[in-house]
Amino acid sequence: MIGLDAQRATATATRPLLRQVGLPVAILVVVTVVDLATGPDTVYYPFLLLAPTLAAATARPLAILAIGSVSLPLRYWLASEDGYQNTELFQVSTWIYVMATGLAMYLSAARLRYERSLVALSQVAVAAQRAILLPPPDGLGGVRLAVRYFAMADEAELGGDLYLALDTPHGMRMIIGDVLGKGLGAVRTASITIGAFREAAYNQPELADVARLIDESIVRNAPAEQFVTALLVEVRDGEVEFLHRGHEQPVLIGADGGVRVLEPPDPGLPLGLTELAAANGSEAWAVPFGGRDLLVLVTDGVADARNADGCDYLLVERITKLLGGTAYVHDPAVAVERLGDDLSRHVGWLPFTDDALIIALARAAAGPAGDGHAPAGDGHAPTGDGHAPEGGPGH
Numbered sequence: 001m002i003g004l005d006a007q008r009a010t011a012t013a014t015r016p017l018l019r020q021v022g023l024p025v026a027i028l029v030v031v032t033v034v035d036l037a038t039g040p041d042t043v044y045y046p047f048l049l050l051a052p053t054l055a056a057a058t059a060r061p062l063a064i065l066a067i068g069s070v071s072l073p074l075r076y077w078l079a080s081e082d083g084y085q086n087t088e089l090f091q092v093s094t095w096i097y098v099m100a101t102g103l104a105m106y107l108s109a110a111r112l113r114y115e116r117s118l119v120a121l122s123q124v125a126v127a128a129q130r131a132i133l134l135p136p137p138d139g140l141g142g143v144r145l146a147v148r149y150f151a152m153a154d155e156a157e158l159g160g161d162l163y164l165a166l167d168t169p170h171g172m173r174m175i176i177g178d179v180l181g182k183g184l185g186a187v188r189t190a191s192i193t194i195g196a197f198r199e200a201a202y203n204q205p206e207l208a209d210v211a212r213l214i215d216e217s218i219v220r221n222a223p224a225e226q227f228v229t230a231l232l233v234e235v236r237d238g239e240v241e242f243l244h245r246g247h248e249q250p251v252l253i254g255a256d257g258g259v260r261v262l263e264p265p266d267p268g269l270p271l272g273l274t275e276l277a278a279a280n281g282s283e284a285w286a287v288p289f290g291g292r293d294l295l296v297l298v299t300d301g302v303a304d305a306r307n308a309d310g311c312d313y314l315l316v317e318r319i320t321k322l323l324g325g326t327a328y329v330h331d332p333a334v335a336v337e338r339l340g341d342d343l344s345r346h347v348g349w350l351p352f353t354d355d356a357l358i359i360a361l362a363r364a365a366a367g368p369a370g371d372g373h374a375p376a377g378d379g380h381a382p383t384g385d386g387h388a389p390e391g392g393p394g395h
Contacts, residue, residue: 020059024051024067028074035078045078049097056104056111064108068101132162132190133357140165141172143235144364146332148340150301150356152182160186160228161299161355164194166201170234173201173210176359177230177247177271178299189222193230193271207232207243207284211271218272227272231297232284235361240289244282246270248298251319255292257328259320262287291363292330294323296339301356305347313346332360 027050035044048071055064075097079085136145145165160179165172175197179186196217200210211232218228231247233240242250244264252260268282289295296319305313321327322338329335336358343356 021055021063021067024055024059027051027054028067028071032074032078036081040082043082043084045075045082045084046093048075048078049100052101052104056107059108060112061105061108064101064105068098068104072097132187132194134164136165139364141167141235142364143172143361144332145359145361146336148336148358150305150340150343150352152301152352152355160190161301161357162190162194162228163297163357163359164197166198168202170201170205170236172235173207174233174235174297174359174361175201175214175230176233176297176299176357177228177245178301178355178357179228180226180270185223185226189218189226189228189272192217192221193228197232207234207241208282211243211245211268211282215271215274219274222272227270229270229300233295233297234284235289235363236286238288238290239286240295241284241286243284244268248300248303251296251298251316252287252289253294253296253319253323253328255290255328255330257325259316259324261316289363294330294332294335294360294362296323296335297359297361299355299357301352301354302343302358304354305343305352305356306350307346308348308350313343318342318346330362332362335360 028048031044031047031050035042038044051071052064052068055067059067072094075094076085079090084090133147133149136147138144143165147163149161160181161177162179163174163176165174175193177190177193179189179193181189193214196214197210200213204210204213211230214228214230218226229246229248231245231250232243233250234242242262242264244266245268247270249264250262252262254260264282265285266283298315303313303315307313319339322342323329323335329338339358339360343358
């Protein structure tokens with residue numbers, strides 16, 4: 001997932017020579033033809049200066065030197081044809097031409113240094129983000145998980161989406177969240193959040209205590225003024241418990257195909273706002289979660305994804321159409337594939353302006369014969385592109 005600027009840097013290093021110098025060479029040819037065709041009454045050779053100067057944006061310094069070496073005698077020839085070769089103005093403009101070529105070479109070298117540093121920075125940031133967005137196991141604590149992730153277009157502005165699922169003594173626990181802001185600071189805060197959750201999820205019996213420890217860790221260690229919207233999930237026998245900390249609401253698809261948005265009875269503030277959260281603490285709440293139910297969790301990048309008409313993605317409406325009713329599906333892998341493909345079609349050729357994360361989970365335990373429960377041990381890995389941007393521009 002190399003961002004647009006880093007992709008340009010990589011493209012410069014690997015771009016064929018003809019693509020680097022195509023425009024400057026075309027300028028040399030066009031100016032020469034026009035100047036000769038119009039005769040000595042019109043003078044076009046000064047426009048040859050465009051060739052090396054424009055080449056600074058695409059070509060390497062040696063290619064610019066080659067363009068300058070070819071165009072300099074060409075200037076003398078055209079000036080001779082136009083009768084300007086022995087004028088003082090031509091001599092001065094030639095020195096200006098030589099200095100402009102040298103400046104173009106310097107700017108080209110500076111551009112290449114910047115692009116190489118951008119590629120290195122982007123690759124480090126992407127590696128850090130991929131360490132956070134690890135693929136889930138096939139099955140975890142009797143729960144099947146599937147994930148689909150869409151990276152924002154510019155990896156120089158990495159998003160802060162995060163998730164982690166763990167099989168703990170208290171049941172399968174998961175966090176899904178989104179860090180305020182973008183870039184390496186957001187990746188750092190996401191890493192801190194994941195690390196704190198990994199520790200607290202095993203040791204704390206209540207989700208509220210897990211959230212409290214994550215909150216304290218973010219305040220101590222994360223960059224100033226950053227917080228994390230999050231939803232903590234715990235799957236237990238017969239039910240699923242949630243703790244809401246400012247995140248997108250979960251959506252539950254029942255065995256009958258009915259779709260419900262699970263509104264938190266006690267919405268909480270994002271993690272990292274300790275002082276405010278102390279006065280507005282949230283309580284966990286639980287809902288039944290049967291063997292044929294499907295739970296869908298997303299980050300705000302899904303609902304905020306816009307199409308060419310500027311319309312947001314109507315998440316609940318699309319879930320109802322694609323996963324509910326007669327289209328009901330119990331397989332998390334199929335669910336995230338349908339939603340992901342639909343989201344990609346909605347966005348079309350436009351780039352994602354924020355990371356978008358879709359997670360589906362369902363119970364993996366077998367039930368009595370004929371009750372429609374999924375067979376034991378048929379957990380699914382994430383879809384093939386669960387941790388890479390979608391194909392197409394900017395995805």
